[in-house]
Amino acid sequence: MLQRTLIGLAALVALPAGAAPVHEFTLDNGLKLLVREDHRAPVVVSQVWYKVGSSYEHNGITGISHVLEHMMFKGTEKHAPGEFSRIIAANGGRENAFTGRDYTAYFQQLEESRLEVSFRLEADRMRNLLLPKDELAKEVQVVMEERRLRTEDDPQSITYERFNAAAFVTSPYRNPVIGWMQDLEQLRLEDLQHWYRRWYAPNNATVVVVGNVDPDEVLALARKHFGPLSAEAVQPPRRVVEVPQRGVRRIVVQAQARLPYLVMGYKAPVLTTAEREWEPYALEVLAGILDGGDSARLPSEVVRAGVAARAGAGYDANARLETLFLLDATPANGQGLDAVEQALNQQIRRLKQEPVGEQELARVKAQVVADDVYQRDSVFYQAMQIGMLETVGLGWQRGEEYVERIRAVTAEQVQEVAKKYLQEDRLTVAVLDPQPMGAGETPEAGGKGAHRVH
Structure with missing residues (x-):
């Protein structure tokens, strides 16, 4: 679940020159436009990012941001349900959308001359969505079925969901992006209409364009299509501070499954919350030491030793609120x-007690940098990085600093963040206790069996 993708060190031999600059514009109605030229192919990626996601939701309406994402394809006065997608396809493009904890985004990839098609459609649905009641009823059923398939019928996913709910007490990160089933069942049209009016406005949106374009021409198109839209009195959500933890939290999830599973998480700062700017970058390197390719410590010392069939580690510094440094494994x-948890704890103790060696540190940093450079080769990833950083409140400029910051991390800093943040007062542990499956049954987990919290 937490595996990372890395490329070989050979990729560093010919790193591409720095990416083209980002051109930043702000329209009179508050909409932010970020444009980067990439002339390698006659294509353009257009993304619209809204500052709203599951972390903006409260109990009773969880999942509403994701449901609204689905409803954004259900029509305006100018475009019938499904017509948006048909128009994009007719213009040879592809499109989709995604909801996260801190954002909701919509994208199209088109031939360069078709950018205006994207802008015209996105501007229309930014403020003119109809939200028909019959379409909402159907789409809620679609989302509920999605939840059943991806979470409730997947024992590891249900374990991870309950793990987050135990790890966070006051933080909205305790809620799943897709929402809790009981909230989806009770979602009202009035709630969705209010959510749409509250967050879907030009002054709460960032439009990102990367591709074979001219920034001034993109600005002219943005003014033409997004410029006439009215702003909204958007009130940013309060930044919720998680209550201090006192001791290890443990949960056992009983579900029909074939194999047991373990996930551990330590509360950790992110770039928006860290006391010192270098700490999240040191945590990134620490994750690479544990799980940065076949030579990393978890695969080489835990998996190859025959303790775990698979073990991983992960950390994301680019969040709006405090997050978790994660480890997971299957015996x-x-x-x-117990043996798997002991092996993971042994790795954590070693990181605290011994500074990482110079050669290992250099290898891990090179791999982390190579991964970032490899992803930047994609115009879609470039737009993703720009939009995500801007939307979570870090600013797109952070992406330009990443390689330099990773290369500056020292062995002493890695050891310091391990000692500071990989502590029991920050730790939550969840285990999947497999229950027998009947003949012909799949490993369902949704609501079957107890969920014990210790």
Whole structure:
């Protein structure tokens, strides 16, 4: 679940020159436009990012941001339900959308001359969505089925969901992006209409364009289509501070499954909350030491030793609120969860007690940098990075600093963040306790069996 993708060190031999600059514009109605030229192919990626996601929601309406994402394809006065997608396809493009904890975004990839098609459609649905009641009823059923398939019928996913709910007490990160089933069942049209009017406005949106374009021409198109839209009195959500933890939290999730599973998480700062700017970058490197390719410590010392069939680590510094430094594993044949947890704890102790060696640190940093450089080769990823950083409140400029910041991390800093943040008072542990499955049954987990919290 937490595996990362890295490329070989050979990629560093010919790193591309720095990416083209980002051109930043703000329209009179508050809409932000970010444009980067990339002339390698006659294509353009256009993305519209809204500052709203599951972390903006409160109990009773969880999942509403994701449902609204679905409803954005259900028509305006100018465009019938489904017509948006048909127009994009007729112009040879592809499109989709995604909801996260801190954002909702919509994208199209088109031939360069078709950018105006995207702008015209996105501007229309930014303020003119109809939200028909019959379409909402159908789409809520679609989302509920999506939840059943991806979470409730997947024992590891249900374990991870309950793990987050235990790790966070006051933070909205305790809620799943897709929402809790009981909230989806009770979602009202009035709630959705209010959510749309509250957050879908030009002064709460960032439009990102990357591709074979001229920034001034993109600005002219943005003024033409987005410029006439009215702003909204958007009130940013309060930044919720998670209550201090006192001791390890443990949960056991009982569900029909074939294999046990373990996930551990330590509360950790992110770039928006860290006391010192270098700490999140040191945590990124620490994650790479544990799980940065086949030579990293978890695959080489835990998996190859026959303790775990798979083990991973992960950390994301680009969040709006405090997050978790994660480890997860599945035991190897003949091994139990206790042995796996002991092996992971041994790796954590080692990081605290011994500074990482110079050669290992250099290798891990090179791999982390190579991964970032590899992803930047994609115009879609470039737009993703720009939009995400801007929307969570970091500013797109952070992406330009990433490689330099990672290369500056020292062994002492890695050891310091391990000692400071990988502590029991920050730790939550969840284990999946597999329950027998009947003949022909799949490993369902949704609501079947107890959920014990210790």
